[in-house]
Amino acid sequence: MSVTSVPGFAASGVACGIKSSGVPDLALVATTNRKPVPAAGVFTTNLACAAPVQVSRAHLASGHSAAVILNSGNANAATGEYGRGVAKEMCSLVAAPLGVGTEDVLVCSTGLIGIPMSIDPIAAGIPGLVANLGTDATAGESAAQAILTTDTVRKESFISSNGFCVGAMAKGAAMLAPAMATMLAVIVTDAVATPDLLKQALAYGVRDSFNMLLVDGAMSTNDTVLLLANGSSNVNTNTKSRATAFMDAIGETCAQLSVAMAADAEGATKLATIVVRGARTESDARQAARSVAASQLVQCSLYGSDPYWGRVLSELGASGATFDPERTTISYNSVTVCRNGVAAAHDEIALAQTMGQREILIECNLQAGDKSATMHFTDLSHAYIDENAATS
Template structure:
């Protein structure tokens, strides 16, 4: 049994277990969409993915989650399935390798709950085995589900990719990217389509990552707005178009090394407050 329910409230197992037996009698090959629909809570849409491979097998998946998603999953459920033939170790390796670029890179609001699960089930029905393509398909499927969760985050109007490059290490890059992605000020400015890069630089500098204000650069999409820690000339019309789009890329170069990282997030809106004013 997987759950992201209220913290500290025990599940009514006396009701759940008989229901599982009843539900099992209704299993069908066409039931995937119904299952993805059934696991929604505050999600507004179901989240599904199918990845066909050239190796003769398919990877599919469904997930739920729209808030309290950080770090390393939290408050999300995902079930991946494949008809590939693979050993338990190969499946474990493929799933774990897919996490850093997907669910572990997702932060809706910087808040962590107590419950999360990602499962991978393999039937072997295709009779085809190829660990490399399996890992690639798994990474693609998990990344798609993570992006769908960012896009359906509570109250969100846009998906935001925060990319940090030029850090002293990958760990520093991840630390800096997460600081920007989880900044309330930054998230509010993205909602308002305000390209105030000063908030981004402030979060980078206070993140604990190695930082030189004279080396940093910031761009929204392809439009660079800050070089060497100060404002630089740019196309205001192009920038306004980038900020108004439903997908926004915030790119920072720390100018210190080869470290890089990506964090998926979203903007912060009035609707998020409305959703979380009470117990949920």
């Protein structure tokens, strides 16, 4: 279930020829009535942001959108004024058959950086893209498939709660780092919501999901999360309780997508979760979790199925968080391996068996306060290096 599971939204995906392999590479999500609806977006904080990011930011100034066009196979990043022209033309070419303004269309791109993207295959593919717009599951799946790059599976989500529903599709398998991942996500809902609430909901949802996800520490030029609300459920979010329920639904959607991205990370053999508890402040908790997740030594230990807690303690100490290492406890898969900053006796054979599992849980208690943070990351494998040793 995906974006088309939400009443009032349609989607499609086609192969237009951006990718030489001939696989789907152009997607569209649009309102079924072809009218702009409240919308919001969160984008990369990379100063070298791509042309589609710049164009979508400008188009979202109105707080409304009717459609999102997405391509894979070329990031349209580091392409200067030419690239901005291509991004704008993509919006114009979709706007015309939909009967909306160019500024009512948002645009996303993902793929190789620094390669000028021709508008020709996109222009040729858009008529079929619009004609194929559908509201069934197949249409949603085709759109989700068309935005993938090195991903091996589609990332989709659907939640129905409190009388409204939320559907989403996303891509992302590498260059995943805090402050947004190399990812695209389109989230749609039939709730009644203002652009301001959508902004708040996205900020809330992204904070503990995409912004607490790390694979290789690289921040992309194209990160984009978009949220559109068509209000077709007639469920208003204008009370505190309903607004909270709506924000929680967006948060859960973002969480589902971010975990799916980590699980599909390039070359990953382990999906790890680091939970830091007992921090003095929330900032300390997040810093400590991020420091552990970003450590290539910790990532390599995971690849080797080695519960090397010394590397974890070292990263905690280097994180900038305020705590006493000699009061710190560390565990792997609920087995305590470090207590009060020194090695703790444990069943090494039993722990070694659990370390062979795909999912690994690392828990750290700093015993300096009551704040906590959770972050998802992966191991660092030979396959990841092979995948990224050349342009990708």
